[in-house]
Amino acid sequence: MPVIQVDGQEYEVEAGKNLLEACLSLGLDLPYFCWHPAMGSIGACRQCAVVQYLNAEDERGRIVMGCMTPVTDGAIFSLSGDKARGFRQAIVESLMLNHPHDCPVCAEGGECHLQDMTVMVGHRDRHYRGRKNTHRNQYLGPLINHEMNRCITCYRCTRYYRDYAGGTDLAALASRDHVYFGRHSDGVLQSEFAGNLLEVCPTGVFTDKSLVHNYTRKWDLQSAPSVCVGCAMGCNTLPGERYGKIKRVHNRFNAEVNGYFLCDRGRFGAGFVHDERRLQYPGLRNNDGRYDAINHHEALQYMDRACAPGKVAGIGSPRASVEANFLLRTLVGEENFAPGFSDAEQPLVELVLRLQQDSRALVPDITTIESADAVLILGEDLTNTAPRIALALRQSVRNKAYEMAAELRLETWQDGAIRNLAQDQRSPLYIAAVADTPLDDVATNRISLAPDDIARLGNAIAANIAGQPNADLEQPLQEQVEMITTALAGAQRPLVLSGTGCGSTAVLAAAGQVADALCGNGVPAMLCLAVPEANSLGQALLTGCDAPGLAQLQQRAASGEFDTLVVLENDLYRRGSSAQIDQLLGAFQQVLVLDGLDNQTTSSATLALPAASFAESNGTLISLEGRAQHHYPVFQPHAERRPSWTWLLACMKEMQREEVRSLHHFDDITRACAATIPALAGITAAAPDHHFRNAGVRIPRQTHRYSGRTAMRADISVHEPRQPVDEESPLAFSMEGLNRDQPGALLPYVWAPGWNSNQSLHKFQAEVGGPLKGGTAGARLLQSGIGAGPGTFTAPAPFKAEPGRWQLVPRQRIFGSDELSALSPGLAELVQPGFIEICAADAQLLGVTEGDGLVVTKGITKGATEGVTTGVDNTLATLEARINDSMAVGCAGFSVGLAGVQNLRPLAPVSLRRAEGWQRRSPELIGSDRDAGPGGTHV
Amino acid sequence: MSDLIPIVSVAEAALSEEKAALSGLNAVLSEAELTAIDREISHVPYRSAAAIDALKIVQSHRGWVSDENLRAIAHHLEMSAAELEGIATFYNLIFRRPVGNKVILLCNSISCWIKGCDNLQKKVSEQLGVDLGQTTPDNRYTLLPVTCLGACDKAPVMMVGDDLHEDVTEQAVQTLFGDHGGGGE
8 A cells, every 4th residue: 555645644545536525535624626535636726735746855846626635655745734724725715705694694604515625725815705605505305405606616516416426408608707607507406316406515505495485504403313214225324303393314424225315206305204294183084074182101001902813914114114013023923914015016025035135136226236337127216216226237338338447447436537528428228218318418328118028028038048949039129138238248246136126026037137137147236126115125134025915804804804994104095996995995993003194094984093204113114225324313202203113012002912012112122123034134124222321321412503402492491302212213312312322223413523414423433435444224125146046937928019008117207206205396297187198100090199088998809999888888098198208109108106197007908089178288389390210100 | 598588478489399399390491501511420439529510500500599590400410409408508608698790798807807808898889879688770780798809919809790899999890880870779
């Protein structure tokens, strides 16, 4: 390792780093703006200037930029020399020429990297007395506020947005001191990852709109380590609370899960926590169907009476914690507990688990995904189902560029040089999907196929890789197979991705086959399978692969086996058609529902119990890579809201159940679960238990500058209540304690002396950009790569498009396809109405244009032109028509989870006809406004 | 810079964007323009590499590049409007607002400044009745400053349309613009 000299002191540093990284890793404070650990160096801002000396005799030295200077053995630098300090001061002063003095009204104030750096270089007095440049701000959508005057033109925003995240609608405009970062015209930023601009911008140009309108300074926020519940990715988050509201969600660094970035669903999707539909008190349904609020003792007694006779079934939830699900399973008995998937989804999630357990392939984390040098995606639209993976894939295609850079001996942090070198050369990324996906722009090729054909394609690739090609594919598809085989077989670290998103077990199985075939050739292949919800995989692990489904419970209830149903945090009306769920709930005499939000299921309950959200309770969630992660309450729940595990534990204590006699704390449940379920034995390692103390004290949720605690409730009462005591975790609702050197799972906020912004993170990392000093949060439960192989798989028959008949295929949307994102006010504005996507040729034959209505009916009509089904009303939905020429022939895409699609099921055969009397939302475009596309008709 | 971006309401912008995306954007550009742009595209490895030439071609036909034109060019070059906007606004001789029939480029760089370009500018402004950045009411001239015209040995210099005027004097300005009504605004 090279030894460098900095200000007379010798340090051993890691080879291949630049001086700025080396200094920060050594704990030396060197100011910077444009450099970012995830984005490398371009040397634009000139802020990290240091003096480099040729040798010991050189007394003058020369100024170099730290971020552009590789560390070499024997190099001599000075950070504190007058020349370097003066230069850095001058840079900040020049950046300040046009920077407004608006810190007191700026949302970034108190966590502003520019403030920190200005103080760090010692620039105090402004000499400039001229006019400052001012800009007009743009409307960038409901999530992000734009305040261009504050810009210091470090270019981090466009480098992140364009180069890193692949966005195309934010650019650097104009030149000289008129440079403006914005869109071509006002409008919503289109990237699914735009929210990271808030953390990437070193000052207050991009700020959180909901925070700006409901503001609290960083130092006044109470926060705790949390896990995003938006999808199954398990991104680590830091929600910040004040006055009982989640004010904002920031990224919590986890080197193996989300690195520095979140998606917008995760960042802006926590608004449901204080939605007005949150339940406050237990509600008992009275005779006229309304609910009477009762106190929690009455509620528990009612639960006890309902559950005591023992004829109880339980439906768990893939979005509730392992512990709550485990308690419900204990309450009702293993054979009476359904994991809470829809009947279509249950086999898919169980297959995902089986494939990951059986596969010889590695289940990758985010860093290994980024290292993949050839990628195949089968069926899954990752940007909309597990967005953070899509962002990682955008980095993986750059491995070609890094290869080229290595040949020229360019360091990987030479961002500008490497991008220039590679231009549009990328590592292979192949996508087979039902239609276009947002990753298409970095894909080598995207093929539109019906789900069964995707499975056949995967199967043929697997056979090809294994050296036993089967030649039953159509010619154009066979060519694709050859190309993809060559790409995957020639790779060092090939990655295969799929997921439950396209609704087909055959597609999942095919992905398993491809990954396994690669392993059979001795290549360390990776297999990554997406599941829909925060704890979907946890439910599969908890229940094994033979748990009853909803239909089975309904039949058993109808046969008199059950009286009572307990539903845990699950809106069942999202899991089946209204008729099916009505029938299910109707089969029970009483239905007890624990949930946070008033939804159709809670409205059907006999007794509804208000459950605390993820931000108000402890819980363990198991991500799609099988990582158990712990989330902690950020604040205490209001009113009679209790965490679900508290309700269930109290109920079972009330019932004097033997199983819970020795369970007193949340950790006891985790341990009992680990002891009972072998597959979950590892969950106790996810985080330290509540006895943990950091150097003898708790870890504070509040910063040392937390203010106004005595005044916060002064409008209610001048008596300050006692601070709540957290019996369930090592964190304190207090500013007292030690937020340093703790295990990675217990990081409630980042701050270090002189570093008030999120850039202080590097003080918590073992080395800058590396994992946390306290270790990476979470525990992997799946033993990667030890399976015996998934066994044989017979590909389905080729999909045949039939006249007048379409196969429904899911089209996922990042905002709205999940249950919770549409409840956040900002995201709600971006949620579109439900739609049906068909190709232009089909649209022409159906006589619809974009924006017209389409009636979806089940069964088959004799011919599309007749468009009428006989007999009973088979209508499933009436939705807006969207024309998408990338749709696979014979398929119709439907917007999963959006309004109006409740009765539509993936892969169902349907008929379509034009809806009469449909009210268009937008004016009709005449036919010649659109070119007829290449999409083939079959009607 | 931002003053170059016409402010439209969000709803309008969204609607116009949607419309632009849907309707055949190529119809905005003339056949001659498209032919010329395609010729440039044939010389470069990426379509977007013809961006500057495409902007110049459209400007040569229309005098300036409107938002609609810009979106149409971006569409034709398979790049985003924001990317092309970044290029268009980087160059001060790509006009994103309407200009007069002739653009007066008055050099204010160091040589011309030593030789008294400030007085020349006052004279031009007085003759035409417009300040820097303004267009005469009869739409004949737009007066703009420029950093260098590459003729420092003949300073002060100015361009009127395509003609370079060297060693410009106040008298010369008087002669050039003397017949213009002036005092417009």
